[in-house]
Amino acid sequence: MAEGLPALLPRLWRFAYSLSGSADIADDLLQETCVRALDKAAQFKTGTRLDSWTFTICRSLWLNDIRARKVRTGAGVLPVEMLDLPDPAPSTEMNIFAGQVVEHVMALPEAQRETVFLVYVEGFSYREASQILGIPIGTVMSRLATARQRLAHLNDATTRKAKQK
Amino acid sequence: MKLTYSDEDLTAFLDGKTAPENAAKISSDVATDTELARRIEGLAVDTGALKTAFDPVLGIAKTRNLEHMLECANSSVNANSRFQSNRLLLGASLAAAVIIGVGIGSVLLSPKSDWRMEVAHYQALYVPDTLAAITPDAERLKAEFSSAGKTVGLPLDPQDFSDIDGFQLRRAQVLGFEGAPLIQIAFTLNDGSPVAFCILAQSGKPSGPETNFLVGLAAASWSTDTHRFLAIGGDDAGQVLAFAKELQRRIADES
Numbered sequence: 001m002a003e004g005l006p007a008l009l010p011r012l013w014r015f016a017y018s019l020s021g022s023a024d025i026a027d028d029l030l031q032e033t034c035v036r037a038l039d040k041a042a043q044f045k046t047g048t049r050l051d052s053w054t055f056t057i058c059r060s061l062w063l064n065d066i067r068a069r070k071v072r073t074g075a076g077v078l079p080v081e082m083l084d085l086p087d088p089a090p091s092t093e094m095n096i097f098a099g100q101v102v103e104h105v106m107a108l109p110e111a112q113r114e115t116v117f118l119v120y121v122e123g124f125s126y127r128e129a130s131q132i133l134g135i136p137i138g139t140v141m142s143r144l145a146t147a148r149q150r151l152a153h154l155n156d157a158t159t160r161k162a163k164q165k
Numbered sequence: 166m167k168l169t170y171s172d173e174d175l176t177a178f179l180d181g182k183t184a185p186e187n188a189a190k191i192s193s194d195v196a197t198d199t200e201l202a203r204r205i206e207g208l209a210v211d212t213g214a215l216k217t218a219f220d221p222v223l224g225i226a227k228t229r230n231l232e233h234m235l236e237c238a239n240s241s242v243n244a245n246s247r248f249q250s251n252r253l254l255l256g257a258s259l260a261a262a263v264i265i266g267v268g269i270g271s272v273l274l275s276p277k278s279d280w281r282m283e284v285a286h287y288q289a290l291y292v293p294d295t296l297a298a299i300t301p302d303a304e305r306l307k308a309e310f311s312s313a314g315k316t317v318g319l320p321l322d323p324q325d326f327s328d329i330d331g332f333q334l335r336r337a338q339v340l341g342f343e344g345a346p347l348i349q350i351a352f353t354l355n356d357g358s359p360v361a362f363c364i365l366a367q368s369g370k371p372s373g374p375e376t377n378f379l380v381g382l383a384a385a386s387w388s389t390d391t392h393r394f395l396a397i398g399g400d401d402a403g404q405v406l407a408f409a410k411e412l413q414r415r416i417a418d419e420s
Contacts, residue, residue: 006232009226009235010226017222027378028378030231030234031378098221105218120215121215123216138173141173142173144173144176145171145175148210149172149208
């Protein structure tokens with residue numbers, strides 16, 4: 001388990017960021033996730049997916065510990081933070097568009113955001129996402145449907161982008 | 166026969182999760198049902214663009230010193246494990262001492278570890294009430310700083326630590342870490358949250374300050390040829406880093 005963890009760190013951090021909306025809190029969440037994962041390493045079943053297991057730990061810590069602590073200290077759940085995105089592609093339009101997409105996903109209600117992130121960004125199946133989130137598959141599909149309705153307007157931007165090429 | 170589809174059905178269709186025969190049926194119905202086509206359009210999202218848009222966040226992740234966070238996590242787990250081992254050994258030693266009448270000190274473990282994690286675990290026990298009753302007293306602070314300064318071999322004056330904006334100086338106390346002199350200078354934030362500035366008299370590789378979260382606390386650490394420093398407390402990494410830089414400047418001015 002410990003051997004597979006280093007390669008997972010960027011994805012775990014990104015998931016932590018998607019949950020918290022804050023790079024600093026993502027640092028905290030990642031580190032606590034690592035502590036918990038290493039501490040519970042004996043419970044990890046060989047042959048199962050390490051990413052699903054660590055993502056589940058990460059989300060559990062976020063819900064039960066770090067987010068709760070933020071609420072207790074008055075910080076609450078942070079508003080969407082604009083990331084200083086590095087240029088992902090040669091075109092500036094692409095960079096701006098990527099930033100807008102991230103911003104819109106991060107603005108989704110938390111339940112939809114985490115589901116969209118797991119299925120569409122991380123590529124987990126409905127079943128895997130339902131296990132990470134601890135919800136029925138039908139709820140995963142319902143959240144995705146609602147999120148799709150909220151994000152459908154991004155298609156206009158996609159179309160505009162395609163026409164600019 | 167025309168079927169009624171839920172938004173979840175259509176989402177699964179768009180995600181390619183529908184059984185082939187059902188997908189063919191939906192495709193066929195869309196061609197003849199404008200309302201269904203409109204609903205499909207209302208759910209259509211370029212999921213490939215979602216995935217691509219988050220790729221740069223992975224790049225940002227790689228700039229966040231993740232390996233160091235993992236190292237700190239390892240240290241934390243090892244320290245906790247050692248603590249548990251020590252407790253077990255202590256219990257076993259006490260039992261053995263009762264039976265054979267010998268001392269127990271020699272069986273306690275004393276491995277090298279990351280001093281910052283030890284401090285972090287100690288600091289995590291602090292709550293606002295820990296320091297609330299300690300009111301700053303010039304004479305007391307002078308005596309405490311004199312003792313602390315001698316312990317770590319640095320000239321420390323409470324005056325240099327009493328006017329840091331947002332940090333109320335509370336006390337200085339002498340501690341120790343695996344035989345090395347260690348001091349803790351305690352502050353409280355405006356909301357009463359405890360923050361500590363710790364100095365370990367142990368040579369280090371000049372570096373920092375660099376920030377981390379240790380045991381859930383914001384922390385900033387740095388080293389000189391002769392000492393190691395750690396500012397820790399609260400959950401605002403930016404605030405602790407600014408605090409650390411101010412402390413670093415003041416310590417450098419004093420030395």
